[in-house]
Amino acid sequence: MSDNKLKPLIKMIEVNKYFGEFQALKNINLDVHKGERIVVCGPSGSGKSTLIRCINRLEKHNKGTITIDGIELTDNVEDLDAVRREVGMVFQNFNLFPHMSIVKNLMIAQQLVRKTPKDEAREVAMHYLERVKIPEQAKKYPIQLSGGQQQRVAIARALCMKPNIILFDEPTSALDPEMINEVLDVMVDLAEEGMTMICVTHEMGFARSVADRVIFMDEGEIVEHAKPAEFFDNPKNERTKTFLKQILSH
Amino acid sequence: MEVLTGWWDDYLWGAVIVAKVFMASLSLMILFGLLGAGAKLSNNKLAQKIAGAYTVIFRGTPEILVILLLYFGSAIALTAIAKIFNPDVRFVDVPPFWAGTIAIALIVGSYATETFRGAFLAVKPGSIEAARALGMSTLQTFIYIRIPEMWRIALPPFGNNMLSLVKDTALISIIGLNETLFVAKQAITVTGKPFTMYIVVGLIYLGFSTLITLSVMGMEKYGNRTTVGAR
Amino acid sequence: MNFDLNLILESLPQMLAGFGITLKLLVVSGILGFILAVLLLLMRISGKFYLNWVAQVYIYVFRGTPILVQIFIVYYGLPQFEAVRESFLWPILREPTGCAILALTLNTGAYVSEILRGGVLGVDKGLLEAGSALGMSARQKFIYLTAPIATRLALPAYSNDVISLLKSTALASTITIADMTGIARTIVAETYAPYEIYTSLAIVYMIFTLGLQKLFGVIERYLGRYTRREE
Numbered sequence: 001m002s003d004n005k006l007k008p009l010i011k012m013i014e015v016n017k018y019f020g021e022f023q024a025l026k027n028i029n030l031d032v033h034k035g036e037r038i039v040v041c042g043p044s045g046s047g048k049s050t051l052i053r054c055i056n057r058l059e060k061h062n063k064g065t066i067t068i069d070g071i072e073l074t075d076n077v078e079d080l081d082a083v084r085r086e087v088g089m090v091f092q093n094f095n096l097f098p099h100m101s102i103v104k105n106l107m108i109a110q111q112l113v114r115k116t117p118k119d120e121a122r123e124v125a126m127h128y129l130e131r132v133k134i135p136e137q138a139k140k141y142p143i144q145l146s147g148g149q150q151q152r153v154a155i156a157r158a159l160c161m162k163p164n165i166i167l168f169d170e171p172t173s174a175l176d177p178e179m180i181n182e183v184l185d186v187m188v189d190l191a192e193e194g195m196t197m198i199c200v201t202h203e204m205g206f207a208r209s210v211a212d213r214v215i216f217m218d219e220g221e222i223v224e225h226a227k228p229a230e231f232f233d234n235p236k237n238e239r240t241k242t243f244l245k246q247i248l249s250h
Numbered sequence: 251m252e253v254l255t256g257w258w259d260d261y262l263w264g265a266v267i268v269a270k271v272f273m274a275s276l277s278l279m280i281l282f283g284l285l286g287a288g289a290k291l292s293n294n295k296l297a298q299k300i301a302g303a304y305t306v307i308f309r310g311t312p313e314i315l316v317i318l319l320l321y322f323g324s325a326i327a328l329t330a331i332a333k334i335f336n337p338d339v340r341f342v343d344v345p346p347f348w349a350g351t352i353a354i355a356l357i358v359g360s361y362a363t364e365t366f367r368g369a370f371l372a373v374k375p376g377s378i379e380a381a382r383a384l385g386m387s388t389l390q391t392f393i394y395i396r397i398p399e400m401w402r403i404a405l406p407p408f409g410n411n412m413l414s415l416v417k418d419t420a421l422i423s424i425i426g427l428n429e430t431l432f433v434a435k436q437a438i439t440v441t442g443k444p445f446t447m448y449i450v451v452g453l454i455y456l457g458f459s460t461l462i463t464l465s466v467m468g469m470e471k472y473g474n475r476t477t478v479g480a481r
Numbered sequence: 482m483n484f485d486l487n488l489i490l491e492s493l494p495q496m497l498a499g500f501g502i503t504l505k506l507l508v509v510s511g512i513l514g515f516i517l518a519v520l521l522l523l524m525r526i527s528g529k530f531y532l533n534w535v536a537q538v539y540i541y542v543f544r545g546t547p548i549l550v551q552i553f554i555v556y557y558g559l560p561q562f563e564a565v566r567e568s569f570l571w572p573i574l575r576e577p578t579g580c581a582i583l584a585l586t587l588n589t590g591a592y593v594s595e596i597l598r599g600g601v602l603g604v605d606k607g608l609l610e611a612g613s614a615l616g617m618s619a620r621q622k623f624i625y626l627t628a629p630i631a632t633r634l635a636l637p638a639y640s641n642d643v644i645s646l647l648k649s650t651a652l653a654s655t656i657t658i659a660d661m662t663g664i665a666r667t668i669v670a671e672t673y674a675p676y677e678i679y680t681s682l683a684i685v686y687m688i689f690t691l692g693l694q695k696l697f698g699v700i701e702r703y704l705g706r707y708t709r710r711e712e
Binding site: 306307309310311312313314315316318320323324326413417418419420421423424431434438443444445446447448449451452455456458460463 | 561
Binding site for chain 3: 056058060081084088089091093095096097098099100108109112113141155158218
């Protein structure tokens with residue numbers, strides 16, 4: 001999949017991140033090419049969320065460089081705006097704006113950030129609501145939807161900004177089991193359309209069938225980095241083996 | 251600063267009176283608050299109604315009216331009673347200290363009622379059930395589980411109640427209690443420096459507020475020692 | 482003692498004549514105090530330590546001293562200075578009403594800014610992260626996310642503060658203002674019937690308080706419409 005002649009869309013070189021004394025990321029090196037689907041897994045506190053939060057600068061890394069489509073992440077505000085327009089994000093707790101209707105949730109950033117006229121923003125919003133199969137909920141408030149529906153709205157909200165990359169931060173962890181599949185289905189659709197995706201998730205079925213590469217992190221380091229078949233059937237590192245045993249033993 | 255020479259000891263005595271009113275009204279306020287909360291939480295309809303009326307009345311009436319009513323009202327009542335025994339009595343004076351103390355204790359007590367009631371209801375039923383399941387008696391559960399938990403929850407709003415109380419002592423000067431505002435008034439007639447004299451009063455109250463805030467902070471730290479998570 | 486109903490019927494209209502002044506004190510200092518509170522809040526969350534520090538000291542001083550002392554400092558204290566008497570503010574500060582509004586504004590501003598800050602701190606951080614991830618600027622996040630949600634969270638505490646402000650307006654009577662309480666005190670001085678006058682006035686204030694609570698209840702229900710699952 002990764003065409004080495006093309007420049008990577010995301011390039012992380014020797015990235016380090018500290019929270020006070022605690023080192024959350026240790027010398028992370030990672031290239032992601034256009035259209036690639038990466039799954040990041042690992043025990044809690046391993047730095048996997050921090051890794052993707054550094055990519056759209058919700059966290060600032062302390063050392064190393066992160067480049068998104070040729071733009072290096074620094075304190076430069078204009079560069080940051082450009083990067084955030086390019087990178088969408090879906091959160092564990094959906095983070096829909098509770099005081100806005102569903103359709104307004106999808107319109108607000110288009111209007112404010114992209115300066116899209118209201119009517120056009122509404123059209124775009126309805127288009128993506130249909131894609132996640134809940135256009136009939138447009139006028140409701142987030143609290144009136146189920147968790148699975150809310151997460152699909154959150155994905156649609158990210159898509160409205162026409163990003164080139166979408167980051168998923170444990171998108172199914174806060175959901176009741178019966179709602180996980182409706183969200184994963186939307187993610188699989190996106191993957192099939194060629195969206196560049198980085199997913200932090202423990203859904204190993206999704207990783208095996210959709211991912212181009214799987215990354216296992218522990219204590220802030222990338223411990224294992226392989227194609228899914230190799231990762232699941234023939235893991236090299238002891239820590240990966242232990243983790244897989246724990247997570248697949250049920 | 252020279253204008254203040256000679257007035258320091260008057261202010262000091264004024265501050266002592268503020269402290270005395272505060273201590274006396276604090277104990278009454280706690281009493282009223284506990285009674286009010288107990289009545290509201292009880293199953294007795296009448297007690298609930300009385301406590302409900304108590305909080306509505308004292309939270310909805312200006313403090314100054316309560317103080318005036320209690321001071322002049324009780325004076326008239328006592329005079330009327332005294333006249334029964336001795337028709338020659340013209341007027342019975344009620345000490346402003348006690349009229350004022352009871353008035354502000356009643357006022358802040360109505361807020362403390364909600365503080366205590368809220369804290370009682372905020373104790374998680376889980377820990378109470380757990381204690382009962384472990385075989386602790388109702389009384390043991392109350393003493394070892396509910397009271398410490400309640401205290402921790404009630405402390406921040408209770409600190410605010412105490413601050414209200416100490417600031418309300420200033421209102422008692424209106425009925426002639428010789429506390430710091432009263433001292434300032436006398437000093438102004440002599441020196442003609444109202445700003446200076448009232449600022450001193452403000453500083454004295456700021457001192458009291460700081461003292462209360464710091465002690466509440468200390469108690470909160472102690473009360474929360476079990477809730478600070480592992481790092 | 483006997484309760485003189487005729488006296489109440491006679492003096493109630495007189496007292497209600499002061500309702501306009503009470504309302505004016507409440508509304509004008511309520512609005513100005515809210516503006517001051519927003520300014521103080523913006524200073525506190527500006528990220529500039531010196532602005533934050535100034536706001537914190539201001540809030541600390543005005544919450545740590547009695548409102549009555551603040552009223553006296555403004556009304557009796559400020560004219561001590563030549564500069565005040567010659568400033569453009571003198572036309573306002575010469576009038577007791579202007580002084581009362583100024584003192585009430587300064588006081589309520591300090592309290593309300595803390596209430597608003599509580600609302601701002603209560604806004605889920607995740608929502609702001611979602612705003613950032615969508616490319617919204619700090620200003621856009623404040624206007625479209627923080628402000629509306631914080632307003633809803635702060636409203637219950639804010640309505641309590643408006644009621645406190647109403648009760649504080651009664652203190653304007655101590656600087657010769659003829660609000661409802663001021664008129665009542667004059668009547669009591671003439672008739673010496675504190676029970677009748679103060680009790681009936683207390684009921685007027687309570688009705689006013691209940692009205693305010695109803696009004697805020699309606700606003701709360703409107704602002705909270707998105708927090709209910711069922712319509």
